[in-house]
Amino acid sequence: MIDWSPIILTFRLATVTTIFLFILSIPLANWLAHTSSRLKPFIETLVAMPLVLPPTVLGFYLLIAFSPGNSFGLWLDVTFGLRLVFSFQGLVLGSIIYSLPFMVHPIQSGLTNLPKSLRESSYVLGKSRFQTLMKVLLPNIKPSIITGIVLSFAHTMGEFGVVLMIGGNIPEETRVASIAIYDQVESLNYGEAHVYSIVLILIAFAILLLIYTLNRSYFKRWWV
Amino acid sequence: MIRIEITKLLKGAQGPFTLSAQMDVNEGGITVLTGPSGAGKTSVLRMISGLMRPDAGIIMVGDDTWFHSGQKINRPPQKRAIGYVFQEYALFPNMTVRQNLKFALQKSQQPSIIDEVIEIMGLVRLQDEKPMNLSGGQKQRVALSRAIVQMPKVLLLDEPLSALDRAMRIQLQDYLHEIQRSYQMSVILVTHDISEIFKLANHVVSIQNGVIVNAGTPQEVFSDHNLAGKFQFTGEVVKLETQDFLMIITVLIGSQTIRVIGDQSEHRELKIGDHVLVASKAFNPIIRKLS
Structure with a gap:
């Protein structure tokens, strides 16, 4: 009987990561879309770094940073009882960093493309920045928000390098589908590798088909 | 204030x-x-x-x-x-x-x-x-x-x-x-x-x-006080034609075009798209109620 736990774990990881990313990315994307700060290019670069770097680089440094063998990792362990290497929490953190551009970019570009006058007319009507964001800006960039959510979810599902570096291969804890496939192939269990792979292909296809169908015109705008 | x-x-x-x-x-x-x-x-x-x-x-x-x-x-x-x-x-x-x-x-x-x-x-x-x-x-x-x-x-x-x-x-x-x-x-x-x-x-x-x-x-x-105009409109030059010494200037005023004949030497600087004042000094205009 095939072990479904890697698939379930993959979904759990993608869901938790997407929720955290969403909460984190709204203020970050809003700041990036409207700031004139000199820091902006640096922050934008940092956000986009995972697009360029091999995931192993990120995984390697996270592994070093969170290892209880060094002071920061030890401090986290002692103070919060939080061990971020070879644990689900560590995977979530790694995935958040790794999928950050996939959430921030669509939301930022959605906000940037809204006419400036929408924000300004809300301000002159006496509304604060926060009220303006929640009631005027975000409701008018729903397609971008959906794109960000779906892409982050899908991207986290497809993650391999970061997970391998800081998560390892612990059943029910860090063995996500992509790792399980690798593991099965190593053990020459091609049958199970096929099952995991086909499930991932179908899910990825379904998600991308959904997003292209729902929001074709918007998707093109920033993807191409 | x-x-x-x-x-x-x-x-x-x-x-x-x-x-x-x-x-x-x-x-x-x-x-x-x-x-x-x-x-x-x-x-x-x-x-x-x-x-x-x-x-x-x-x-x-x-x-x-x-x-x-x-x-x-x-x-x-x-x-x-x-x-x-x-x-x-x-x-x-x-x-x-x-x-x-x-x-x-x-x-x-x-x-x-x-x-x-x-x-x-x-x-x-x-x-x-x-x-x-x-x-x-x-x-x-x-x-x-x-x-x-x-x-x-x-x-x-x-x-x-x-x-x-x-x-x-x-x-x-x-x-x-x-x-x-x-x-x-x-x-x-x-x-x-x-x-x-x-x-x-x-x-x-x-x-x-x-x-x-x-x-x-x-x-x-x-209002230009120096101009004792009986009436005046502003409009946009849409067409310029020259004939001998004359220049025929077509001006769009509101939704109407009006042709004005002028001296070529006087109007050499006019271009299409210029905003101009069209005024009449000499004639008494006709006025008629529209039903």
């Missing part, structure tokens, strides 16, 4: 220039800002509203100081009690007409004002529509309505009618006049349209390259 004394370095199409404007606006009237594109008219509105910060100066409305660079006072736009109608309407696409107006409601206000404004502005039948389904004129009517819901002391309008056709424009001018009279707001309006200025303005301020070049009543600003 609204006192405006502002300077600001602006980036224009022909490089940076300094906007330096001093004007006193009487409360409860319609003041028009006019002048060529890029003269700084919109920037003046933006600085009054708090959306743009002047480099230096004072903005006072009655006894309220909205901006004072010396005293480091700069009220945010949220606290200035202004209505601002943007050229591109800026209606919130996610809200219906009624919700757009409701969004403008201030905490201290009675919600009944919304029904009142919807009634006055003739929006009863449109109140549940989303802005996407409205025509340009309807959108502008909603934008104007939304700006007056909070009963602003000062209503700023940035070429609100320029994108509309003539009939719609005249209707909205009437609405604007009506609102200004019933609510006694101080209106500052940016427009290029001279007939609009004559129709609405109590006071005209003409700005060029960031400097006020002329101010007064529409008659004082736009």
Whole structure:
């Protein structure tokens, strides 16, 4: 009987990561879309770094940073009882960093493309920045928000390098589908590798088909 | 009295220039800002509203100081009690007409004002529509309505009618006049349209390259006293033809074209697209009532 736990774990990881990313990315994307700060290019670069770097680089440094063998990792362990290497929490953190551009970019570009006058007319009507964001800006960039959510979810599902570096291969804890496939192939269990792979292909296809169908015109705008 | 004394370095199409404007606006009237594109008219509105910060100066409305660079006072736009109608309407696409107006409601206000404004502005039948389904004129009517819901002391309008056709424009001018009279707001309006200025303005301020070049009543600003013209119109040159020593100039005035014959040497500098004054000095025009 095939072990479904890697698939379930993959979904759990993608869901938790997407929720955290969403909460984190709204203020970050809003700041990036409207700031004139000199820091902006640096922050934008940092956000986009995972697009360029091999995931192993990120995984390697996270592994070093969170290892209880060094002071920061030890401090986290002692103070919060939080061990971020070879644990689900560590995977979530790694995935958040790794999928950050996939959430921030669509939301930022959605906000940037809204006419400036929408924000300004809300301000002159006496509304604060926060009220303006929640009631005027975000409701008018729903397609971008959906794109960000779906892409982050899908991207986290497809993650391999970061997970391998800081998560390892612990059943029910860090063995996500992509790792399980690798593991099965190593053990020459091609049958199970096929099952995991086909499930991932179908899910990825379904998600991308959904997003292209729902929001074709918007998707093109920033993807191409 | 609204006192405006502002300077600001602006980036224009022909490089940076300094906007330096001093004007006193009487409360409860319609003041028009006019002048060529890029003269700084919109920037003046933006600085009054708090959306743009002047480099230096004072903005006072009655006894309220909205901006004072010396005293480091700069009220945010949220606290200035202004209505601002943007050229591109800026209606919130996610809200219906009624919700757009409701969004403008201030905490201290009675919600009944919304029904009142919807009634006055003739929006009863449109109140549940989303802005996407409205025509340009309807959108502008909603934008104007939304700006007056909070009963602003000062209503700023940035070429609100320029994108509309003539009939719609005249209707909205009437609405604007009506609102200004019933609510006694101080209106500052940016427009290029001279007939609009004559129709609405109590006071005209003409700005060029960031400097006020002329101010007064529409008659004082736009009538050339040296010209004893019996009538005069402004229009745009659409066609130039030369025949021997003569030049036939076709001018578009409103929706009519008029051909004027002139001396070639006198009109050598005219180009298509120039704004010109067409006046008659010698003939007594015919006047006939239209049924």
